[in-house]
Amino acid sequence: MIFPEFLDVGDLIMISAPSAGVGRKLESFDHSLEILRSAGFRLQETASVRLNDMRGGDAVTRAKEFAECFRNPDAKMAACAAGGDFLFETLPYIDWEVMKENPKWLMGASDPTSLLYGYLTKCDTAVIYGMNAGSFDVEEMYPFIKDSLDIIKGRRVIQHSYDKFASVPFADELVFDKETEWKSPLDELDVTARAIGGCLDVLKDLIGTPYEDTKGFVRKYRDDGLIWFLDVYSMPAEHVYRTLLQMKYAGWLDHAKAVVLGRVLFSSSETGMTYEEALRRACGDIPYVYDADVGHTDPCMTLLLGAKAHLKYRAGKASLEFLHE
DSSP: OBOOOOOOTTOEEEEEOSSOOOGGGHHHHHHHHHHHHHTTOEEEEOTTTTOOOTTSSOHHHHHHHHHHHHHOTTEEEEEEOOOOSOGGGGGGGOOHHHHHHSOOEEEEOSTTHHHHHHHHHHHOBOEEESOOGGGGOOSSOOHHHHHHHHHHTTOOOEEEOOSEEOOSTTOSSOOOOEEOOOBOSSSEEEEEEEEEEEEHHHHHHHTTSTTOOHHHHHHHTTTTOEEEEEEOSSOOHHHHHHHHHHHHHTTTTTTEEEEEEEOOSSOOOSSSOOHHHHHHHHHTTSOEEEEESOSSSSSOOOEEETBEEEEEEETTEEEEEEEOO
16 A cells, blocks of 8 residues: 655645536635645645636546646645536546556545545555545634644544534534434444545446456455445435445455444435445445444544554444554
8 A cells, every 4th residue: 555645834735626616615715725724735726726617627627637736746635626526527537647656645525536536446545535625614623624634744643433513514604513423233343454435425436437446455455354434425325225235246345344334414215214224234244333423524534545444433432543554
């Protein structure tokens, strides 16, 4: 596993928009960049970042601008500006070779899963999942934001399940109004294995395409075993179930030691199936935890995918530490 050099004060983060432009949320985006600058980072944007465009421009242009982040020898990290819906159409134009030749940190969340997951499994390079460049727009330095900035700087952080979470999606003000409780049929779980995953809404579209090499990744790290961290944006429970089965049939869940499902931002069911039932039926003997601080609801943990993860769960609480080499 390749671990790029972690960032230090004064290092450059280069931001592109492979998923969507941020023109509709410029004030929020600029505030997020202020937080990154206050942590000591320099920032540079590609031309399409500030477009008011759900696609951030055409697919070829977005892929070329993304490649600029890896070609720039001064940049220590390539960060995705925001999530969206259409990054998938850029994958045929992504220059995977320039990414292999110039390894550096790639950070993103949600729709950018396509890029992060491909980079992780095809290029055997660790990635940072949980935050886009525009995700740091907060009123104060909450612990989950501080944890994320510390992880970017390579500090060993033990992230603990947070006391409360914000239950209202996309609210103007972040209000932690609901008690956090990680759930599992197990009384406790203590497992160390290689971390893999991302947004399940996106991962389902990658299965069997040339833009992932999960089977190779699973074979290489079979002795470590895998912990799957899955972030669900709006998939109904039945879709989660079918996707987990598809992952199992494709060999993705071979050597899995645990599955961690984050809180679903927009939960639903077509038949009355619960997300717990989807996990139970699909995972079989694989231990699972759900309603975790992973994904689209705040606060969320920052995931160092590709690193070994030490996950401890007991009585509704959990801790997570990444043991990067």
